[in-house]
Amino acid sequence: MKKLGFLSFGHWSPSPHSGTRSAADTLLQSIDLAVAAEELGADGAYFxxxxxxxxxxxxxxxxxAVGAKTSRIEIGTGVIDMRYENPFYMAEDAGSADxxxxxxxxxxxxxxxxxxVVDGWRHFGFQPxxxxxxxxxxxxxxxxxxxLLKGEGFAQPNPRPMFPNPPGLLRLEPHSKGLRERIWWGSASDATAIWAAQQGMNLQSSTLKADETGEPFHVQQARQIRAYREAWKDAGHARTPRVSVSRSIFALVNDQDRAYFGRGDGADQVGVIDNMRAVFGRSYAAEPDRLVEQLRADEAIAEADTLLLTVPNQLGVAYNAHVIESILKHVAPALGWRGGPAAGPEAKAA
Structure with missing residues (x-):
């Protein structure tokens, strides 16, 4: 069994061809898509x-907002740029949301x-x-x-506080127990994956990877995941870590799918990003039977316990729910990721 969720980049554009023409459209549709994904039986809504x-x-x-509107689905990010973050304020926000x-x-x-922009984190008041x-x-x-997420006290209490304090040093509130074990690190290299393991974080293997061997993306990514798990074992952590990978995957089951994505198979791409030679993973788009065979050959998907489907959010909630349901219904059971078809409206009508 593999956890399946979606990852939205949350684009909007004033173009008449966009289903999200404003920030409000994107935010409200993100909530609606998370609700729809939960109803379909998906495991995660990531942004x-x-x-x-x-x-x-x-x-x-x-x-x-997604947490208040749903009851079961995992809610996450993929990823937050920590160069911009005040970790103290972030600990309070994260505890509240959790x-x-x-x-x-x-x-x-x-x-x-x-x-x-150039060095955008400087505008947020941070510098190395x-x-x-x-x-x-x-x-x-x-x-x-x-x-901070450990929840241990570190701040000296005021001897004359406005409200009574508990005994000892004070921690940030609200504290959400267990959140520390649900932190993931987005890694594009073997070295940072190993660092994440040493820190006791789960691994989100990036949609691109430093091209360290010249091999196909999924092969290098699978090797990165194995290096991460070995480093986790060496660090002596008690719990079992989680690993996710992200892919653009489209099952072509109707004419609309074929019109949007039926222009042939994708392929890995190589480019330079932040002065680093990087390999970008391919997209998958095919009829369900062929798609199953293609995904079965992806070594990194096989290594991961969680797969995030990158969705084209500007195509609207209904179409993106269809994309998710098509994978749950037509692909996941054949690969052993699910025991049977999804229980959403389309599956019930089938």
Missing amino acids: RVHHFARQLASPFPLLA LIAGGRLQLGLSRGSPEQ APGESDADMGRRHAEVLLE
Whole structure:
């Protein structure tokens, strides 16, 4: 069994061809899609975070709203750029959102990706320490957050407080027990995956990877996941870690699917991003039987326990719900990811 969720980048555009023409459209449709995905039997609703862009940016209001509207589905990010984050304020926001969701938050973090502006984190009041890169700063912010999420007291109480204090040093509130074990790190290299394991974080293997061997994306990604799990074992953590990968996967089951995505198979792409040679994973789009065979050959999907389907959010809630249901109904059972067809409206009508 494999957990299946969706990952939305939350784009909007004033174009008449877009189903999300404003930030309000994207936010409200994100909530509606999470509700629909839960009804279909999906396991997760995840959202990308980008600053200075017409995309989802501040995740916690959205996560809290999704948490209040759903009851079962995991709610997460993929990922929050920690170069921009005050870990103290973030610990309070995350604790609040997790409590509203009843402990379903799966918080994905990273050191960040290429930006819309030059050194955007400086506008948020952050700058690397002497001798530190911006990536180092992001990882340092993450380490502080992890420590705060343990819920241990660290602040000296005021001897004359406005309200009575519990005994001892004070921690940030609200504290959500267990959230520390539901933190994920988005990694594009073997080295940062190993670092994430050492820190006791779950792994979100990125939609791109540093091209470290010249092999196909899914082969390098599978090797990264195995290195992560070995580092986790060496670190001596008691619990079993989780690993997710993200893919664009479309089962072509009707004419609309074929019109949107039936232009032939994708292929890995190689490019340079942030001065790093990177390999980008392919998209999958095929008739269900052929799609099953293609996905069966993807080594990284086989290694992961969670698969996030990247959805074209500007095509609207109904179509994206169809994309998710098509995978749950026509693909997942054949690969052993599900015991049977999805229980959503389309499945019931079949």
